[in-house]
Amino acid sequence: MMPEPLRILCVGDGSPGHEKQTLAMAEAFGRISSVELRWFRVPQGRAFAFYSRIIALTSPILPFFQNSVLKKLGWEEKGFSPHLIMAAGSHTHGILLLFRNYYKARTLICMTPDFWVQKQVDLVLSPFHDGKKQGSVLLHTLGPPCRRSHPSLRNNDQGLILVGGVDASSHIWDTKILIRQIEDLLERKSSMRWEMGSSPRTPEETEDALTLLADKYDSLSFTPFAKTPPGWVESAYAKSTEAWITGDSMSMVYEALTAGCRVGVLPVMWVKKSSKFQRSLDYLHDQGWVLYPGEEATGEPPLLDEATRAAEEAVKRWWGKN
Structure with missing residues (x-):
């Protein structure tokens, strides 16, 4: 018992x-x-x-x-x-x-x-x-x-962008490619408002570029990791209907799915073509859990609650x- x-x-x-x-x-x-x-x-x-x-x-x-x-x-x-x-x-x-x-x-x-x-x-x-x-x-x-989030806080016009960073053992980090990916996303989904956050691994050069990007787009706000209060990302999951996350940030992909967000992945270049992380992303994509750039969601996101x-x-x- x-x-x-x-x-x-x-x-x-x-x-x-x-x-x-x-x-x-x-x-x-x-x-x-x-x-x-x-x-x-x-x-x-x-x-x-x-x-x-x-x-x-x-x-x-x-x-x-x-x-x-x-x-x-x-x-x-x-x-x-x-x-x-x-x-x-x-x-x-x-x-x-x-x-x-x-x-x-x-x-x-x-x-x-x-x-x-x-x-x-x-x-x-x-x-x-x-x-x-x-x-x-x-x-x-x-x-x-x-952890689960509180879906009652969700805003259908709110999106979230989460940026990872350098890990030379697993992937090649390219700020210019990332900025183009985010710009394409913002242009495609111009009716949404976006919050964007970085991580402890995000290079200063990338954070500078993200700051300039937020200055360029009225629909985008950027909070560097060093300035995020405790619970910032959990609060952002709870109120966002979509979350686009760089492919190196696997834990955040799963956090956003569990929070009930429709999740998109901004690809990175892996050091190994047979990367276990890319295999995981491809599995999630094949099962309809995540989107790749240019794809649109159909219907409600599948429920994920592994805990x-x-x-x-x-x-x-x-x-x-x-």
Whole structure:
């Protein structure tokens, strides 16, 4: 029988992208049962990353470390006995396993961990583009679990443009091509008003060009990443009917889909022609989830809610509730 309320401990690493996935899962469980939620955030930096890997390797065979490590890290809520412990990001895995052994709780990890970590947890949410074989522990998801938005705020004349940036290992960044893509979009959809945001990876040269573009078009406003307040992008998803996102920003593609936006992709040039990210985008395109430049949407966007699907599957496996 499923616990009521379900006590959840989330292990965070300070990364907004990682913690949004964990929070999305906590909210999804909260749609099934009442939830009591606590957070424990691990220290940041390379030194702790190495420490966390050592803990992950030794936690099954050195249980006497548990109390001393938790005390050293400042865990003060030992009376909060969780039924479920969740995390995302490799820095969190060692501490998650430590909590697992201490509390004998269920464990769930977002994103595919190292093999020896995977062998010790109850459920892994693995994006299908990682190419890992689905099994009793590993559950494929269409992208990361994402938070829902509030569709009542949506404005049919409002659009959103999200710009990624440099990652030399995966793609070639070209500001001039990007500006042409955005100009074409603005000309085709001149009746809409557009908000545009950048990311921590966006080069200064690109942000300068986006600023000039916003000065040129009355229908476009641009907020550089450094000036966006917390929750800016979630608010923008909620009120936008369309979101056009550069292809390197895969997590935002899935966030916008889950928020109920009709999503378009502004292509980038991949370093590898067989890029797993492009395969994912092509799959989404073939299934009608996303548009490419020049295409128009027909009908309502398909509903995507992988967090709820994964939570329902976990509850069914662990507590037998449909």
